[in-house]
Amino acid sequence: MKFLADGMLGKLARWLRMLGQDVTYATQLGDNDLLGLAKAEGRVLLTKDLELYKRAIKRGAEAFYVEGEVETEGLAKVAKRYGVELVVDMDKANCPICNTPLKATRKEQLRDKLEANTYLHYDRFWHCPNCGQVYWQGAHWKQITKTLAEAQSRLKTETFGALKGVGRFTAEDELKAHD
Numbered sequence: 001m002k003f004l005a006d007g008m009l010g011k012l013a014r015w016l017r018m019l020g021q022d023v024t025y026a027t028q029l030g031d032n033d034l035l036g037l038a039k040a041e042g043r044v045l046l047t048k049d050l051e052l053y054k055r056a057i058k059r060g061a062e063a064f065y066v067e068g069e070v071e072t073e074g075l076a077k078v079a080k081r082y083g084v085e086l087v088v089d090m091d092k093a094n095c096p097i098c099n100t101p102l103k104a105t106r107k108e109q110l111r112d113k114l115e116a117n118t119y120l121h122y123d124r125f126w127h128c129p130n131c132g133q134v135y136w137q138g139a140h141w142k143q144i145t146k147t148l149a150e151a152q153s154r155l156k157t158e159t160f161g162a163l164k165g166v167g168r169f170t171a172e173d174e175l176k177a178h179d
């Protein structure tokens with residue numbers, strides 16, 4: 001799935017890239033250009049702008065209206081709609097800054113780029129072949145895992161609502177069986 005995030009969805013764009021999705025994030029484009037790009041590249045337009053969402057649908061572009069005030073809510077909704085797994089696999093992640101697939105890197109090659117402590121304490125590193133950013137699962141990783149767990153629990157709550165319906169149906173079936 002390829003996405004195009006509107007200018008208000010920078011955070012969501014970065015999350016989806018880390019989750020391995022191809023996301024163009026356009027801060028400079030007007031509405032018409034966004035719609036044109038979504039259609040031309042077959043990207044799902046992600047937007048917080050209800051009017052833009054409606055125009056996209058009218059024009060036959062695939063679009064998703066991202067509701068929710070907190071980032072985990074929007075993330076959970078997009079994940080549910082498009083089957084995005086809320087787990088980061090660094091070997092499949094895209095660079096959150098520039099959307100380029102990350103590459104695993106031997107740490108010896110990064111000796112000059114890393115602080116001594118980081119070099120000492122971590123063994124697995126990835127880098128972006130386009131913008132050069134280096135990534136590792138450092139202290140900030142706890143926060144990433146926490147945010148994703150939060151988004152996952154939002155997903156489960158929604159799924160639970162659907163399952164309750166199934167439960168009722170089963171109970172009725174059982175009653176019928178006892179008739």
Ligand SMILES: [Zn+2]
Nearest residue numbers: 095098128131
């Ligand atoms: Zn990059």
